[in-house]
Amino acid sequence: MIWAKEETLPRAEIEKIQLEKLKQTVSYIYEKVAPYRRKMEEEGVKSEDIQSLADLKKLPFTYKADFRDNYPDGLFAVEKRDLVRYHASSGTTGKPTVVGYTRNDLEMWLNNVARIACMGGATSEDVAQIAFGYGTFTGALGLHGGLEKVGASVIPMSSGNTNKQIMFLQDMGVTLLVATPSYALHLGEELRARGIDPSKDLKIHIGLFGGEGMTEPMRDEMHKVWGEQFVCTQNYGMSELCGPGVAGECTELCGMHINEDWFIPEIINPETGEVLPPGEQGELVITCLGKEALPLVRYRTGDLTRLMYEPCKCGRTTARMENLSGRADDMLVIRGVNVFPTQIEEVLFKIDEIGPHYEILVERKNRLDVMTITVELIDDRLLDGYTKLNELEKKIKSALKSQLGLATQLRLVAPNSLQRFEGKAKRVTDLRKDGL
Amino acid sequence: MIQQLSVFVENQPGSIMRVTSELTDAKINIRAIASFDTPEFAILRLVVDQPERAKDDLTSKGFVVRLQKVISVELKDEKGNLNQMLEVLAKGGISINYIYSFVIRGDKAPVMVFNTDDYEKAEKVLKEAGVKLIDEADL
Numbered sequence: 001m002i003w004a005k006e007e008t009l010p011r012a013e014i015e016k017i018q019l020e021k022l023k024q025t026v027s028y029i030y031e032k033v034a035p036y037r038r039k040m041e042e043e044g045v046k047s048e049d050i051q052s053l054a055d056l057k058k059l060p061f062t063y064k065a066d067f068r069d070n071y072p073d074g075l076f077a078v079e080k081r082d083l084v085r086y087h088a089s090s091g092t093t094g095k096p097t098v099v100g101y102t103r104n105d106l107e108m109w110l111n112n113v114a115r116i117a118c119m120g121g122a123t124s125e126d127v128a129q130i131a132f133g134y135g136t137f138t139g140a141l142g143l144h145g146g147l148e149k150v151g152a153s154v155i156p157m158s159s160g161n162t163n164k165q166i167m168f169l170q171d172m173g174v175t176l177l178v179a180t181p182s183y184a185l186h187l188g189e190e191l192r193a194r195g196i197d198p199s200k201d202l203k204i205h206i207g208l209f210g211g212e213g214m215t216e217p218m219r220d221e222m223h224k225v226w227g228e229q230f231v232c233t234q235n236y237g238m239s240e241l242c243g244p245g246v247a248g249e250c251t252e253l254c255g256m257h258i259n260e261d262w263f264i265p266e267i268i269n270p271e272t273g274e275v276l277p278p279g280e281q282g283e284l285v286i287t288c289l290g291k292e293a294l295p296l297v298r299y300r301t302g303d304l305t306r307l308m309y310e311p312c313k314c315g316r317t318t319a320r321m322e323n324l325s326g327r328a329d330d331m332l333v334i335r336g337v338n339v340f341p342t343q344i345e346e347v348l349f350k351i352d353e354i355g356p357h358y359e360i361l362v363e364r365k366n367r368l369d370v371m372t373i374t375v376e377l378i379d380d381r382l383l384d385g386y387t388k389l390n391e392l393e394k395k396i397k398s399a400l401k402s403q404l405g406l407a408t409q410l411r412l413v414a415p416n417s418l419q420r421f422e423g424k425a426k427r428v429t430d431l432r433k434d435g436l
Numbered sequence: 437m438i439q440q441l442s443v444f445v446e447n448q449p450g451s452i453m454r455v456t457s458e459l460t461d462a463k464i465n466i467r468a469i470a471s472f473d474t475p476e477f478a479i480l481r482l483v484v485d486q487p488e489r490a491k492d493d494l495t496s497k498g499f500v501v502r503l504q505k506v507i508s509v510e511l512k513d514e515k516g517n518l519n520q521m522l523e524v525l526a527k528g529g530i531s532i533n534y535i536y537s538f539v540i541r542g543d544k545a546p547v548m549v550f551n552t553d554d555y556e557k558a559e560k561v562l563k564e565a566g567v568k569l570i571d572e573a574d575l
Contacts, residue, residue, distance in 0.1 A: 377500050
């Protein structure tokens with residue numbers, strides 16, 4: 001099923017909608033959002049300069065750092081009384097990236113998620129188990145609301161607690177699972193280990209995955225553990241843009257359809273900022289159309305991909321983005337949570353008993369991401385006994401947990417045992433290959 | 437009371453040797469050594485003949501080193517002697533954090549080293565019971 005007629009319009013009509021909304025968005029953001037108005041003035045761009053979609057490139061970029069510089073709500077275009085929801089995701093430092101929604105924004109967002117759910121095969125017949133963590137992240141409540149719009153019965157399970165996940169999958173006749181692809185693989189293998197064959201013993205047949213990329217080898221593994229009947233698609237979004245609902249794979253599995261009547265995608269060279277021709281790989285830049293609380297123009301997503309404009313066999317005519325092929329920055333995705341090494345650094349630098357050097361190792365063990373942070377012990381007072389060393393470990397782990405929203409492993413090593421770098425340090429080692 | 441060195445070592449082949457080889461190069465004599473099985477790192481405890489110099493030397497080579505006071509007790513090499521000392525401590529309500537013995541002491545009687553949170557009381561009950569405490573000079 002295709003949720004909205006806007007997904008199947010001829011290109012000329014999509015572009016007509018985009019141009020009209022773009023003009024409104026640019027005038028709106030200029031009028032309401034002082035930090036962006038200043039950027040436009042510095043660049044000498046006026047709202048009237050935007051007369052075609054090609055004029056988009058005249059506008060200045062918005063960066064994640066703009067959220068930090070204007071924390072918490074300096075980029076908002078409406079008053080608090082007009083907001084009905086806040087969400088927040090990782091920031092590059094201690095402060096999160098806060099986003100807000102008006103009632104119309106929520107409606108737009110959840111309709112876009114409903115489109116994505118339909119792309120992946122969801123219908124009102126489905127019983128959907130949401131295994132994303134609830135809370136300030138947009139993933140769980142986004143899919144939750146979108147699937148309710150489709151008419152599915154939603155189980156707000158949240159993440160973790162594999163035993164309970166399995167009980168609900170069995171007892172509630174769950175047909176659709178929302179999770180990160182790595183957690184879905186972990187869960188599938190747990191089912192198999194308990195002698196449950198999802199293709200025979202469960203009603204599950206749809207997986208809607210997000211929070212992290214799903215590679216083709218992961219999709220193959222997914223079919224091995226969940227069965228050949230399992231249709232698994234991935235979708236794309238980020239809280240700054242609205243959350244999930246920006247783009248999603250249809251069951252043809254040939255890229256993620258972008259909801260182009262709400263989001264204009266561009267691909268740029270991340271070094272120079274120059275717009276690249278269609279089909280080339282570069283950093284995805286998104287302009288949000290029609291958002292009230294948090295209009296965003298030319299937002300640098302940091303994600304590397306490629307766009308395809310040919311209509312799809314599914315009947316949709318919207319542009320598709322390829323599987324993400326990496327990041328233009330050093331952001332890590334750990335169990336679906338975005339982590340910036342600067343966040344970790346900020347925590348470690350405040351702890352006097354350890355030195356300034358650290359290493360971050362990311363591995364996938366038993367399908368789940370494990371992040372190990374190695375630090376050098378420098379304070380000899382801790383050698384009075386193991387209790388003090390254990391207390392230090394606990395203190396660091398708990399500070400990291402509250403900063404990142406993630407549990408990490410910690411390794412204490414002797415001073416001078418970590419590698420020293422001249423110039424740019426390479427502190428992160430990511431051993432995950434193809435997401436497996 | 438004597439001085440003990442505590443050195444942070446990782447659980448890796450050669451990590452204890454790196455400490456002893458530094459001490460050897462510095463011509464420092466090791467009297468006692470102890471370390472226990474722990475998952476990722478260990479605190480290596482040493483009694484040496486020149487503790488201050490050993491600490492400076494190891495620290496300058498990048499080790500994390502702590503100097504601490506510990507109680508050392510001379511025991512006659514006879515059945516029941518260790519038990520007797522422990523009984524004194526137990527009756528005095530002294531909790532032992534860890535305990536180890538000297539490796540070499542020439543012709544002299546064996547020495548036990550132990551760590552507790554309550555040195556004053558430990559010394560008092562041991563002296564009252566006639567147990568011989570050892571100072572640096574007696575080592």
